[in-house]
Structures are given as C-alpha cells and as structure tokens.
Amino acid sequence: MPDAIKSLVVNGTTIEAIEKGQGRPILFLHPGIGIDPAAPVLTALARGGRVIAPSHPGFGTSQLPKGMTSVDDIAYFYLDLLDQLDLHDVLLVGVGLGGWIAAEIAVKNTTRLSRLVMANAVGVKIGDRETRDIVDIWSLMPGEFNALAYADPKAGEIDYKNLPQAESLAAARNREAHARVAWSPYMHNPKLKNRLHRINVPTLFLWGAADRILSETYGRGYCGLIPGVKFEPIAKAGHFPHIEQPDEFARRVLAFAEAAPAAQAKRI
Secondary structure, eight states: OOOEEEEEEETTEEEEEEEEOOSSEEEEEOOTTOOOTTOHHHHHHGGGSEEEEEOOTTSTTOOOOTTOOSHHHHHHHHHHHHHHHTOOSEEEEEETHHHHHHHHHHHHOOTTEEEEEEESOOBSOOSOTTSOOSOOGGGSOHHHHHHHHOSSGGGGOOOGGGSOHHHHHHHHHHHHHHHHHHTTTTTBOTTTTTTGGGOOSOEEEEEETTOSSSOHHHHHHHHTTSTTOEEEEETTOOSOHHHHSHHHHHHHHHHHHTSOHHHHSOOO
C-alpha cells in the first residue's frame, strides 16, 4: 500500500488519516498538537507494519460530530473505527492526549488490540487536590511552552505568521479541539484512574525524560495503575518523544511488539 492521506467515514463523520507501510496494523494516536503527515516517526513505525495515524475528530481537517465533547467520546469513536476497518491484533500507540485516548479505549474493549504503548500520557489525577500534576499549557506563550515541553526548545519552534493558510487553520483547530475535550476537568477523567486495572494487554509506558509539562513522578504513578506495565525513559526527549527521538521511539515500540509470545499473551 503506498503512503497516502485518506478520508475515512465513521458513522457519518469524515476524518483525515495518514497511512504508511504494510502488515500488522499500528494505530497511532497523536497528542494535542496534532500530527504532521511528514513526521519521521510515521516512516520509522511503518518499517514494522501498516501505520494508520488519524487526525482526531475536530483536529486538523477532521470533522467534529455533534455532541462529541470528551476524550471518552473520542475513544468510542475509535472503537467504531476499529470495527469498521475490521482490524485485528492492533498495536495501539498514543502520545500525550493520544495516550489518554488509548487508555480510554483499552479499559473499554481490547478485543481488537494486541499491545498498548503510551508515551507521556495525560488522563489521570495522581497528586492530591492541592497538587497540580500538569502545567497549565493554555496560560503559556509558545516560547514558554516549548521550554517546558522539549529537551531542545528549538524542536517546537513554528513560524505561525508564515504558515500556509491550511496549516495555520489546522493548528488553530488542534488548539481549540484540545481545549474542548481536556479543559475541564483539566487533562484528566476522574473515573479513568479506577478503570485502568481493566487493561489486559501487554503495555509499555514510554517517557521522554526531559518532560517538564509532566513530572516523572506523575508518569511512574500513572504507570503503576496499569497491571504488568513496563516503564522506559527516553533520553534527550521531552513531552513529545516521537518528535525529538523518532527513531528511538519507533525502535522501542517495535521491539516491544516483537517481544517473546509468552510476554505478549493477554493477561486474564
């Protein structure tokens, strides 16, 4: 199958999806900043299978269905997408917001999943009510955000004033849609924490070690709520390890997918 940007229609909603490679299905769920069709990580992951990287409903050029207001809604949308495409033994990979969506999918139904990889995921409250787990990203200027989100802040620099109109519009839609589903409660679902024990596929929790949007304490606390999970830091990467270390990110993901069959069996 050649590389392509395709339109998928799920329950009457049209979304944009990038496809690369052939073989086992790898569903890649992007963080709140969206996904670049030319992102090196997609090419790297496609060495190990058929990568499907949708723009979430309301993000990029994807339509927003009426009434879709939460990450929970998006998770059910993707369960419908998996059914519609009749995908089996899916390697589900999510970063940031995408990691949260992936967790919400996995606590609902893992029938079509083989493994789960979450990277620098949000979605739960780890600290007490007086402790802020996650930096208020919408109070930051772009330079401030980049300084916290990346090991090398230059990796996040974008000249928005000179972006092509279509890319500028997509970036604005990403920001608006991210706020719509993650603003309140801020970056988490209060019910998810007590559902994570339901994840019954082998799970890898990757962590960009230079992340200052989230702390490693948060990441390890989140990780500890999932049965049998592995936690692996990635050096020289922050909140978006798939951007700063795409080859290493893909290597970790595909190595986990190729682990010994006994380690990959679904837990009962």
